[in-house]
Amino acid sequence: MYSEKVMNHFSNPRNVGEVENANGVGTVGNPQCGDIMKLTIRVEDDIIKDVKFKTFGCGAAIATSSMVTELVKGKSLDEAEKISNATVAEALDGLPPVKMHCSNLAADALHSAIEDYKKNESK
Amino acid sequence: MKKIYFDHNATTPVAEEIFEAMVSYLSDEWGNPSSIHWAGRAPKKAIDEARENVSALLNCTPQEVIFTGSGSEGNNLAIKGTVFSRKAKGNHIITTRVEHPSVMSTLKYLEREGFEVTWLDVDTEGMIDLAQLEKSITPKTVLITIMSANNETGVILPVGEIGRIARAHKVLFHTDAVQAAGKVPLNVKDINCDLLTISAHKLYGPKGVGALFVKRGVRVVPIIHGGHHERRRRGGTENVASIVGLGKACEMALRDMDEVSSRVRALRDRLEKGLMEKIPYTTRNGHPENRLPNTANLGFEFVEGESLLLNLDMLGIAASSGSACTSGSLEPSHVLIAMGIRPELSHGSVRFSLGRVNTAEDVDYLLNKMPPIVERMRSMSPLWSAEEGKRAEISFEEKGH
Numbered sequence: 001m002y003s004e005k006v007m008n009h010f011s012n013p014r015n016v017g018e019v020e021n022a023n024g025v026g027t028v029g030n031p032q033c034g035d036i037m038k039l040t041i042r043v044e045d046d047i048i049k050d051v052k053f054k055t056f057g058c059g060a061a062i063a064t065s066s067m068v069t070e071l072v073k074g075k076s077l078d079e080a081e082k083i084s085n086a087t088v089a090e091a092l093d094g095l096p097p098v099k100m101h102c103s104n105l106a107a108d109a110l111h112s113a114i115e116d117y118k119k120n121e122s123k
Numbered sequence: 124m125k126k127i128y129f130d131h132n133a134t135t136p137v138a139e140e141i142f143e144a145m146v147s148y149l150s151d152e153w154g155n156p157s158s159i160h161w162a163g164r165a166p167k168k169a170i171d172e173a174r175e176n177v178s179a180l181l182n183c184t185p186q187e188v189i190f191t192g193s194g195s196e197g198n199n200l201a202i203k204g205t206v207f208s209r210k211a212k213g214n215h216i217i218t219t220r221v222e223h224p225s226v227m228s229t230l231k232y233l234e235r236e237g238f239e240v241t242w243l244d245v246d247t248e249g250m251i252d253l254a255q256l257e258k259s260i261t262p263k264t265v266l267i268t269i270m271s272a273n274n275e276t277g278v279i280l281p282v283g284e285i286g287r288i289a290r291a292h293k294v295l296f297h298t299d300a301v302q303a304a305g306k307v308p309l310n311v312k313d314i315n316c317d318l319l320t321i322s323a324h325k326l327y328g329p330k331g332v333g334a335l336f337v338k339r340g341v342r343v344v345p346i347i348h349g350g351h352h353e354r355r356r357r358g359g360t361e362n363v364a365s366i367v368g369l370g371k372a373c374e375m376a377l378r379d380m381d382e383v384s385s386r387v388r389a390l391r392d393r394l395e396k397g398l399m400e401k402i403p404y405t406t407r408n409g410h411p412e413n414r415l416p417n418t419a420n421l422g423f424e425f426v427e428g429e430s431l432l433l434n435l436d437m438l439g440i441a442a443s444s445g446s447a448c449t450s451g452s453l454e455p456s457h458v459l460i461a462m463g464i465r466p467e468l469s470h471g472s473v474r475f476s477l478g479r480v481n482t483a484e485d486v487d488y489l490l491n492k493m494p495p496i497v498e499r500m501r502s503m504s505p506l507w508s509a510e511e512g513k514r515a516e517i518s519f520e521e522k523g524h
Binding site for chain 1: 426428433434454455466502503505517518519
């Protein structure tokens with residue numbers, strides 16, 4: 001039911017863990033659906049230098065988390081903010097329809113981490 | 124790749140002897156059992172024999188057996204067929220919150236059609252309260268439908284007691300015995316039921332065939348109208364080969380049940396004990412004793428069921444999840460939720476259902492392979508703090524839905 005790319009990211013997830021000295025954290029989830037993602041980022045000069053994830057969730061949730069870390073590593077905040085849940089799903093060659101809403105939260109976690117970073121900066 | 128099957132509550136492999144019994148009815152003996160001529164004679168005889176075999180397993184008469192196209196059809200016929208014929212008497216039905224979708228959806232449909240349904244709660248071990256059941260009966264109650272054993276947890280419900288209560292109040296009692304059949308003895312006289320559903324493919328028989336026991340004198344209106352088949356209660360030319368398969372499956376179940384069940388129970392206990400010892404924060408879902416000998420439903424905290432199943436599948440191990448996510452719905456299992464289990468834990472629950480083909484080596488393979496998978500998944504889970512070896516305190520923004 002999952003694409004090869006999803007299974008690849010699921011069985012061999014990239015950037016698992018938590019960034020040391022993270023200056024942005026985003027945690028989003030939906031326990032009803034059984035998906036919770038925590039994304040930590042290290043931003044320097046408006047560039048996402050490092051990003052890692054921890055995810056409780058199904059195959060799609062883990063694959064989208066892994067994919068979003070690959071998509072944003074080294075990108076500017078402006079570029080990262082443009083990434084949507086749809087972009088992530090597309091990069092994985094699509095997700096089963098039933099998973100599009102529930103388990104496709106990785107971009108939400110990213111935006112939440114960026115927001116957190118900006119809030120920390122303005123303090 | 125190794126292939127180990129721990130999903131017998133979903134379906135079972137067709138047994139060689141059942142397959143062999145069926146084959147000639149898909150080739151040489153192709154006749155219509157209703158025909159008066161030579162072509163129909165052998166198929167007719169085969170169906171009669173199958174009916175005898177089904178009735179022997181259930182301890183009823185052959186005339187009390189209706190062949191159906193599935194367990195779901197049997198449940199539909201049992202429920203709609205009885206309540207539609209009793210509209211003059213009342214419109215109230217009693218059931219539980221843990222029934223199979225084929226019962227639940229039928230009752231939800233009937234609610235929309237004006238029937239009233241009482242959904243009995245279950246306790247944390249999946250058992251109903253018999254006093255609650257008795258209190259729910261009203262003069263308008265026409266049917267009690269409660270499963271014999273739950274498909275997800277294997278919990279066996281007290282159908283004998285339920286049958287006695289139903290009889291005392293002169294209310295019809297139907298039980299969905301699709302999971303119980305072949306695993307524990309089923310005797311319609313002990314259960315005191317008026318209707319009972321079984322399905323062949325849970326008994327090492329083919330898919331697409333089942334049977335409904337309807338006690339003599341109980342009126343059931345058909346939901347598939349047609350000819351004279353099945354005493355006018357289920358239209359459609361008989362699916363001869365499959366019916367033969369069901370009959371053989373019942374014969375085999377009656378013959379082998381004691382031996383298979385005690386062997387499977389020992390394997391299940393070894394699996395359950397092993398996983399609970401090797402993997403911390405593992406809990407059993409369901410009553411520890413009152414359950415099918417083949418089923419273990421275990422909750423693995425801090426990890427999600429579908430991911431676990433995918434990882435097990437990559438090692439050739441087939442099991443299924445308490446999370447209905449895998450079956451295309453997003454809600455966690457209605458059975459585990461009804462038992463009061465937290466959504467995250469019910470999402471992290473896995474059902475292992477064993478069968479006659481399993482061996483101690485299969486179980487040991489799982490016991491070796493599964494603990495590292497759970498450990499790796501927990502190390503990726505924001506709900507788990509690896510350093511402290513306990514639940515991590517996190518808060519999060521609700522998204523989705």
